Amino acid sequence: MTQEHAEKLVVIHTGFHKTGSSSIQHSLAHNRDLLVARGYHYPKFIFNGTEFYNRSAPLYGLYCEEPKTFLHYWYHNQLEPDHVNHALEKLFQDDLWNRDKLIFSDEFVSILSKQELIRLRDNFTRNGFRLRVISFVREPFNLMVSTSQQRSRQFAIKSVLSGNLLQKEVKKIKVLKDVFGDAAEFYNFEKTCFHPSGPVGFFFDLLNITLKPESALRINESMSQHSVRLLSYINEQAPGLKSDREINPIRQRLDTGWLEKIPGKKFQLNKDEIEFIKPSVLEARQSIEELLGEGFFPPLNLVCSGSESWGEEQIDFIFRSANKLDLHILLRVNDYLWAQELEGSEAETKRDTLTNLLRERLDREKLDSGLPPTKKCSMLRRLFRACKRLMLARLQG
Numbered sequence: 001m002t003q004e005h006a007e008k009l010v011v012i013h014t015g016f017h018k019t020g021s022s023s024i025q026h027s028l029a030h031n032r033d034l035l036v037a038r039g040y041h042y043p044k045f046i047f048n049g050t051e052f053y054n055r056s057a058p059l060y061g062l063y064c065e066e067p068k069t070f071l072h073y074w075y076h077n078q079l080e081p082d083h084v085n086h087a088l089e090k091l092f093q094d095d096l097w098n099r100d101k102l103i104f105s106d107e108f109v110s111i112l113s114k115q116e117l118i119r120l121r122d123n124f125t126r127n128g129f130r131l132r133v134i135s136f137v138r139e140p141f142n143l144m145v146s147t148s149q150q151r152s153r154q155f156a157i158k159s160v161l162s163g164n165l166l167q168k169e170v171k172k173i174k175v176l177k178d179v180f181g182d183a184a185e186f187y188n189f190e191k192t193c194f195h196p197s198g199p200v201g202f203f204f205d206l207l208n209i210t211l212k213p214e215s216a217l218r219i220n221e222s223m224s225q226h227s228v229r230l231l232s233y234i235n236e237q238a239p240g241l242k243s244d245r246e247i248n249p250i251r252q253r254l255d256t257g258w259l260e261k262i263p264g265k266k267f268q269l270n271k272d273e274i275e276f277i278k279p280s281v282l283e284a285r286q287s288i289e290e291l292l293g294e295g296f297f298p299p300l301n302l303v304c305s306g307s308e309s310w311g312e313e314q315i316d317f318i319f320r321s322a323n324k325l326d327l328h329i330l331l332r333v334n335d336y337l338w339a340q341e342l343e344g345s346e347a348e349t350k351r352d353t354l355t356n357l358l359r360e361r362l363d364r365e366k367l368d369s370g371l372p373p374t375k376k377c378s379m380l381r382r383l384f385r386a387c388k389r390l391m392l393a394r395l396q397g
Helices: 021-030 032-037 059-063 079-092 107-111 116-127 138-149 155-161 165-183 198-208 227-235 259-263 273-294 312-324 327-339 344-369 378-396
Strands: 008-011 101-105 130-137 184-188 242-243
Touching: 021 032, 021 101, 021 138, 021 198, 032 312, 059 079, 059 107, 079 312, 101 184, 101 344, 116 130, 116 165, 116 198, 130 165, 130 198, 138 227, 138 273, 155 227, 155 273, 165 184, 165 198, 227 259, 312 327, 312 344, 327 344
Parallel strands: 008 101, 008 130, 130 184
Antiparallel strands: none
């Protein structure tokens, strides 16, 4: 191996999920000039006008065995996976393999299988790169809370809590250690939050780069208790995805986006939910600390939610957003609110007003049903587009 190759380095930030990855990725993209001044290249990759979730090259889609199942290809961006990967391979051949210091940030890398990670490792090694694989690991209870909040956009909370998320977290660590050995670095996410610039500043420190606080971007703010509980109910009644490759025809991307901004206290699990996951949390903490060292996590703190009742502020927000929601979403919002405890007579009055608004929309859209196709109600037009997307997805599959 030549001296030039011996000095080549690739830093791969693998997340994990819910550890500030989006903020790190946006900050890397925002500070490309600073990185270049320190010799690092954070690849810019835009395909057919689409900039990906990490503002860079998505390694997961390139190295996974089934890129057609990668949601950021076919679902979020409606892109043909083979075409994206062909463009990525060309980028590596024409440019990236010739660089001296590369940075990638892709939290999906952490869920690649062992064989897929070996292929990634060997590919970089053959091209003369020494690897440095950096992962932030969130405390298991906090991970379950944060993941329940995030996935409420598409799933019900109870389906998240009933899954095997924590077992997968342990497996991810084992696989990364097996494949990358001493090149794999693990840091507790909660401890990185004590850095003056948070996890972003901590990550840049690992690169020996001091980042000014104003240059550390913060993405993906948390949602309120009211938003998460309502979204969970909607997705329990009408899931956005019926399977890995099948979209629910009455749903569309971001159709509940307005509901993510309902004001209120930060989301937390309730007492029953905490008792349900506590055994798996304790087991995961022990398993991970056996892998990464005793004291890796801070002391366990099982924070429980308080009152989840709805007040005038929350109902008023729903009322102001009502005409921006699809009719079938508004129907489920109304059903949910009538099952909730309300604070004060004003909140009850506003809920009644919201129900009257719903009735007006139902009457109006019923009358619209006799109009020509181009004049039909918003719901029917959106249903047609959803069916069209479904047919395209099946054809591509």
